[in-house]
Amino acid sequence: MSSPLDSLLNLSGVTVEGHSQVEGYICIQLKILAHEIVCPHCSKPTQELHQVRSILVRDLPTFGQPVYLRVPRRQFYCRNCQKYVTQQLDFLSRRRRYTQRYESYIYQRVLMSNITQVSREEDLTADEVEGIGDKLRLYASCQGDLRRCLKEKLVRTSLLFRKRCDN
DSSP states (O other): OOOHHHHHHOOTTEEEEEEEEETTEEEEEEEEOOSOEEOTTTOOEEOOEEEEEEEEEEEEEETTEEEEEEEEEEEEEETTTTEEEEOOBTTBOTTOSBBHHHHHHHHHHHHHSOHHHHHHHHTOOHHHHHHHHHHHHHHHHTTTOHHHHHHHHHHHHHHHHHHHHHO
């Protein structure tokens, strides 16, 4: 059953299971709708859930308050290739603690002001704000093919490191 918060939140593949207001921020508990995933290693579907751990993810503020999403991170086991796979979500980049739209929001705010001001107003460290900006600039320079671009950057970095070690 769809909640009115689902349409306000506007995130694909999830539904709002609950919400609360805690110590100056809003926390929204999510439930993932899909019952299976396609294994990225062998391209076969798997429903075998191995474990679920919730993470807190920062999202766009609403009503002047920070919003955190409690997202279940589900890990599946693929019997076909015998590997464990963490489910990827459209709105959340891998190993990030911010939604993609929150990262875009921070990046736009920095363009209009500066890192110090944004970090203070959003209660983030300057390093966190810089990391968001670096990721988005890298993604833009890769024209959407982030995986290929990161591999190229890793190769260039290792070649540079070898040159320094050889001297």
